[in-house]
Amino acid sequence: MAGGASADIGRLLAVQGLNAAYVEAIDDGRFEAWPDFFMDDGIYRVTTAENVEQGLPLSVIYTTSRAMLRDRVKALREANIYEAQRYRHVIGPSRLESADADGLRVRTSFMVARIMHTGETMLFATGRYLDRVVVDDAGTARFAEKVVVLDSRLIDTLLAIPL
Amino acid sequence: MAGGASADIGRLLAVQGLNAAYVEAIDDGRFEAWPDFFMDDGIYRVTTAENVEQGLPLSVIYTTSRAMLRDRVKALREANIYEAQRYRHVIGPSRLESADADGLRVRTSFMVARIMHTGETMLFATGRYLDRVVVDDAGTARFAEKVVVLDSRLIDTLLAIPL
């Protein structure tokens, strides 16, 4: 927020680019690419704003490895429930909260629209990503942790979908 | 828009970070932090696109100091009308219109979703921020002026809410 150092700018844009590529893969239905945005032992957690406010450690989804995400994708493909709709994420600018040896902590707001096969479009989910991002020596940014905090407590249909 | 000079990039990202932090505070319900995004004599004005187009100086809200914003927050807390819903702003990239001794003039589009206690989510408000931002010697960016131009003329329920 203070702007300035070009290293900071580069990191911020790297993180923003990571999130942009991440939501693109989901919106394109390229679910097999989804786990690759995470580190091998990356955490993916979905919870609600209500849980966070009340300090509850409850999660709707909690996975702790890329392998677990691959299993989810496989299950999704077998359930075959994606044919009927499309999703569109729009994310706001990412904001760097802190940076240390564990990576960059970043926050990003999002809205997701759902587009039915009939063409009907609705606002489907909103929330924020609380991410910890690690950039490796080759310059590739990945999620060490991605916490999806949903604003709504209505989460049933959300369960299956990468967010 | 022409890209290039890294001073410009730094300023643009500082302003974008300011707006990102600003909407986060609102969406988190941290209203007490809201006035701090403004200068002491900062202007906060809410108007409609219709008013702007017709050249009317009408405002829905017009405050001229951080102290007035603090009073608004106090009134909001006493009215206690925030418990039942949540808000989520998503903003587009900020665009620098000009920069001079009075600060940076910047424009940013936004959408706001409202999430009811029941979980129901709706598109609540859309519009643009016309900001004048001043960065102080310590590198902190603040609003010298923030004009919220709402696209809709339906503004009754919007009145109380920081936008």
Add this chain to the structure above:
Amino acid sequence: MAGGASADIGRLLAVQGLNAAYVEAIDDGRFEAWPDFFMDDGIYRVTTAENVEQGLPLSVIYTTSRAMLRDRVKALREANIYEAQRYRHVIGPSRLESADADGLRVRTSFMVARIMHTGETMLFATGRYLDRVVVDDAGTARFAEKVVVLDSRLIDTLLAIPL
């Protein structure tokens, strides 16, 4: 996405600024400015995600010059169908896919809200921009090609509107 080189950052922000200015012009109803965001022989194409997925070259709109866009604007003004509503685009961060002699290939997600004269607001369209952008010697960025891929197949009312 890897972040780093400040030339890349400058280009990315130039493209992002171009798209921000582009949607502002549309949302302001400044349609006469719309063709100027394109090169003389710039391509503007609107299609659907369904067409793209099936590899169909079908377009809802396909124009190949700035002059054709000017004709469209003229027709829009004569049809005079814009008075009753307003639009608001919010775009996500642009992502640079590649850069070569033909320009920068960039992808940007968007949502468009429609605000009726009554004030009623709805989510109107979602999709992605697949752009090829050329920056000229004076530093001005323009679309050599803009492909608007709509998520919905319901496109009738979309036809007339610059997207």
